[in-house]
Amino acid sequence: MAEIYFTKDHEWIKVEDNIGVVGITAYASEQLGDIVFVELPEEGITAEIGKDIAVVESVKAASEVYSPVSGTIIKSNEDLNSTPEIVNEDPVGKGWFYEIKISNNDELLGLMSEEEYQKHIGD
Amino acid sequence: MTEEGSWKQLFCHGDYMSEAYWGLEQNLKTTPLYKVHNDNRAKLVPFAGYNLPIQYENGIIAEHNHTRNSVSIFDVSHMGQIKISGPMIYDAMEKILPISFSKIAPGQIKYTQFLNNEGKIIDDLMICRTFEEDHVWLVVNADCTPKDLDHLYNNLNKTYKIELIKDRALIALQGPKSSNILKTFFQEIDDMAFMTADWFNYNNENFFISRCGYTGEDGFEISIKDRHAEKFINELLQCEGVKLAGLGARNSLRMEAGLCLYGNDISSSVSPIEAGLTWSIPKERIENGGFIGHESIKKDLENGVERKLVGIKPLGKLPAREGAQILDKNEKTIGKITSGGYSPSLQAPIAMGYINSDILKNNYEVLLDVRGNLIPAEITSLPFVEHKYFRGNK
Numbered sequence: 115m116a117e118i119y120f121t122k123d124h125e126w127i128k129v130e131d132n133i134g135v136v137g138i139t140a141y142a143s144e145q146l147g148d149i150v151f152v153e154l155p156e157e158g159i160t161a162e163i164g165k166d167i168a169v170v171e172s173v174k175a176a177s178e179v180y181s182p183v184s185g186t187i188i189k190s191n192e193d194l195n196s197t198p199e200i201v202n203e204d205p206v207g208k209g210w211f212y213e214i215k216i217s218n219n220d221e222l223l224g225l226m227s228e229e230e231y232q233k234h235i236g237d
Numbered sequence: 238m239t240e241e242g243s244w245k246q247l248f249c250h251g252d253y254m255s256e257a258y259w260g261l262e263q264n265l266k267t268t269p270l271y272k273v274h275n276d277n278r279a280k281l282v283p284f285a286g287y288n289l290p291i292q293y294e295n296g297i298i299a300e301h302n303h304t305r306n307s308v309s310i311f312d313v314s315h316m317g318q319i320k321i322s323g324p325m326i327y328d329a330m331e332k333i334l335p336i337s338f339s340k341i342a343p344g345q346i347k348y349t350q351f352l353n354n355e356g357k358i359i360d361d362l363m364i365c366r367t368f369e370e371d372h373v374w375l376v377v378n379a380d381c382t383p384k385d386l387d388h389l390y391n392n393l394n395k396t397y398k399i400e401l402i403k404d405r406a407l408i409a410l411q412g413p414k415s416s417n418i419l420k421t422f423f424q425e426i427d428d429m430a431f432m433t434a435d436w437f438n439y440n441n442e443n444f445f446i447s448r449c450g451y452t453g454e455d456g457f458e459i460s461i462k463d464r465h466a467e468k469f470i471n472e473l474l475q476c477e478g479v480k481l482a483g484l485g486a487r488n489s490l491r492m493e494a495g496l497c498l499y500g501n502d503i504s505s506s507v508s509p510i511e512a513g514l515t516w517s518i519p520k521e522r523i524e525n526g527g528f529i530g531h532e533s534i535k536k537d538l539e540n541g542v543e544r545k546l547v548g549i550k551p552l553g554k555l556p557a558r559e560g561a562q563i564l565d566k567n568e569k570t571i572g573k574i575t576s577g578g579y580s581p582s583l584q585a586p587i588a589m590g591y592i593n594s595d596i597l598k599n600n601y602e603v604l605l606d607v608r609g610n611l612i613p614a615e616i617t618s619l620p621f622v623e624h625k626y627f628r629g630n631k
Contacts, residue, residue, distance in 0.1 A: 147280075147291075147485065148298045150579040151554050151586075153608075169608065171556050173297040173579050174485055176608075195554075 118206075119182065119222055120231035126206055127182040132219060134183060137210040138170065138201065141235045146172040149201045154190035155212055161185055163221050168211050170201070179211065183221045189213040268314035269406040269463040273470050277481050285379035287315040290483035297485035301581040304452055304490055305622075308412035309482035310473055316407055317382030318460060321389065322372035323397035330373055333392050334364065335509075335518040335528050341366045346432045346447055348517050350509050351388055356533025358503045358512070360385050363449060365434045374434070374445070376407070376458070378499045392529065405445075406466035410473070411456035411482075411490075413625065418476045419446075419457055431455065431626040439469075448627065451487065453494030453620060455627040492587055493580050495548060495619025501559055502546060502575045502589055510537035511591065513546045513619070544572065545597055548617040549588040551577075551605055555612055556586035562606040563590055563614075571596055574605065580621060587621050588614075 116130040124142035127134040143149065151171035161167045161181035168179040190212045193200060201209035216222075226234060265288045274281060279290030289312065292300060303309055323329065327338035334349045341347055345366055351359040360381035365374040377385045382401065389399050410419060419426045423437045426446065434447035442465050450456035461469055473479050488498070497503045503512045515538070522528060523535055551557050556579050563572035577588030588605075601616040 148296045151556060153555065153610075171579070173301075173489060173581070174291065176556070176558060 118228060119225035120228065120234075121180065121182045121225060122234055123180050124235075125179060125182050127214075127222075127225070129216065129222060132216045133188070134185070134214045134216050135210050136179075136182060136212055136214060138179060138205055139231070139235075140205045143202050143205040143209070146170060146174065146177060147202075148173045149198045152194040152198050152201065152211065154194060155187045157187050157189060159187050161187060161214055171198075181214070182225055183214065183216050184218055185214040185216045187212050188215050266315075268312055269466040270312045270314060270408075270470055273467055273474075273481075274312070279481070279483065282484070284484060285315050287379070289315060290481070292483040292485045293481050295480070297483070297489065298581045300480070300482035300486035301489050303480050304412045304454060304482055304486060305582055306413070307478045307480075308410060308414040308418055309480055309486070310470060311409040311411065311482055311484075311487055312406070313409050313458065313487075314406040314466070315379040317375075317377040317379060317385065318402040318405055318407060319375040319377060319382075319385070319389070320372055320400045320402060321375065321393070321397060322400075323393070324371075326371060326373055326397070327366070329393055329397060330364070331522075332528055333389070335522045335531070335534065336364065337519045337522055338366060340519060343368045343370075344433045344435055346434050346449055348432075350503075350514065350517070351385060352509070352528070352530030352534070353505060354530060354533075356508050356510075356530035356537060357505050358499075358507055358509060359388055359505055361497065361499055361503060361514075363447070365447065368435065376447075381499060402460075404463050405460045406463050408459045408461065408466065408470060408473075409450055409452075409456060410459060410479075411450045411452040412454050414478055415454070415456045416627065418473065418479055419459075421476065422472075426457070428629075429627075430629040440465075442469075451494075451496055452490035453496070453622055453624045453626075454490075455625060488576075489578060489581060492576055492578060492589065493582055493620065493622040494624060495589065495621060497546070497589075498576055507591075508533065508537050508542065510534065511542045511544055511546060541594060543594055544591040545594050546575075546589060546619075547592050547597065548619040548621060549574065549577070549590055549603070549605070549614050550617050550621075551586045551588065551607075551612050551614040553612060554586065555607055555610070557588050557605040557607045557612060557614070561588075561590075563592060564604040564606060564611065565596065566602065566604070568604065568611070571603065582622050589619065592616065 116128045153169040163184045166178040167181040278294045282291045362377045429448045437444045445460040447458045558577040561574040572592035574590035580587040604611040
């Protein structure tokens with residue numbers, strides 16, 4: 115059963131064993147408005163926790179996405195190249211960004227639960 | 238995730254942007270249409286000292302496309318409306334602005350610029366030669382209003398009265414169906430040509446209506462007393478097909494139309510010749526002079542300028558935004574993007590920027606530095622989307 119964690123910067127990560135799927139939250143996608151381009155990380159590169167790994171371009175602006183954990187990128191969501199708007203339509207589902215092989219599961223302890231995240235955006 | 242660029246505030250403040258107290262806390266002003274914005278679930282952002290809608294619930298792309306296909310309302314009440322009156326007003330204004338009143342019929346509007354002594358742009362503006370001969374009516378950029386007023390006070394003597402109109406909202410109605418809508422309120426509107434203005438009456442209220450805009454479409458700017466603005470907007474919104482649109486769509490529409498944004502594409506370090514605005518200065522003014530900045534403008538035209546504003550089409554899908562460097566094939570910097578983003582009409586990125594004149598020609602292939610990625614792009618002429626102004630019923 116996959117577990118979902120959140121960052122204060124509005125990324126989510128669904129984790130099963132030591133593989134994570136990363137995207138941005140519904141709150142983030144709504145704030146950004148119409149998304150027109152996502153610059154995804156290349157497979158095989160190393161991500162570092164808290165460092166920028168992807169860029170979301172909405173009509174309004176470019177926004178950086180920070181990796182919730184460290185690890186190696188296994189796969190990027192190629193559907194976003196042709197239909198970036200699925201990030202708006204289904205941010206925590208079909209609008210995922212990349213899959214990552216997590217190098218240190220302890221990093222997950224520093225992330226927020228869904229409940230904590232809801233509280234965070236409600237502040 | 239964090240937001241780069243000029244819309245930073247939007248993301249940081251999140252949901253609270255719709256709460257009135259943000260306005261108070263940041264000393265932001267509100268326009269007379271604040272309630273309309275909130276009633277229509279606007280996403281409000283600080284802009285030019287005001288709390289203004291960047292978009293409503295349908296989003297920027299939908300609002301943009303609706304404006305191109307139908308008709309949208311924009312609240313542009315933040316812009317400065319200035320009335321200047323006094324004897325021989327045209328002679329006085331011609332000393333400040335590079336325009337010829339002898340070529341401007343009563344009721345006509347001209348696009349022009351305030352220039353400094355070096356011939357650089359203090360602000361760009363619309364000026365109307367009203368049917369009343371004692372005054373002119375100006376609409377200037379919100380952020381520039383204080384320095385524009387200083388400029389006017391410094392260059393007009395005390396016999397001229399300079400009034401900043403503080404009790405009138407300004408509403409832009411833009412899109413191919415705008416005259417169909419507006420003529421249900423003002424029958425005569427149908428015959429107005431683009432770039433003319435006049436006073437109209439509706440429900441015993443005086444409206445100053447200009448047929449002009451900032452989208453490349455036919456449209457109107459309606460100046461109305463604050464206290465009536467909300468009621469009038471709500472009447473407009475009752476009409477079929479009329480929707481609200483925010484600053485986001487206003488920006489993508491004006492970029493497609495190749496229209497300059499003050500602070501981005503033009504500024505006090507740019508001359509109108511560099512910005513491709515030579516068309517706005519009549520030949521006899523360049524020959525005869527007599528306005529602030531004339532010598533520099535004449536020199537720019539005689540000697541040519543080092544850089545020019547051009548359209549840029551990034552190839553591919555990645556938008557290049559303001560500040561991105563423009564490079565030649567040898568990766569040598571040859572210019573900089575001043576406005577850039579996504580064009581909903583072309584479904585592709587577009588940009589405007591300055592390029593060294595000596596290498597300039599159409600379809601010149603360049604590279605854009607977007608966060609270290611070098612993106613191929615081509616130089617193109619402006620506008621990206623043809624203007625559809627209404628030139629009269631003749």
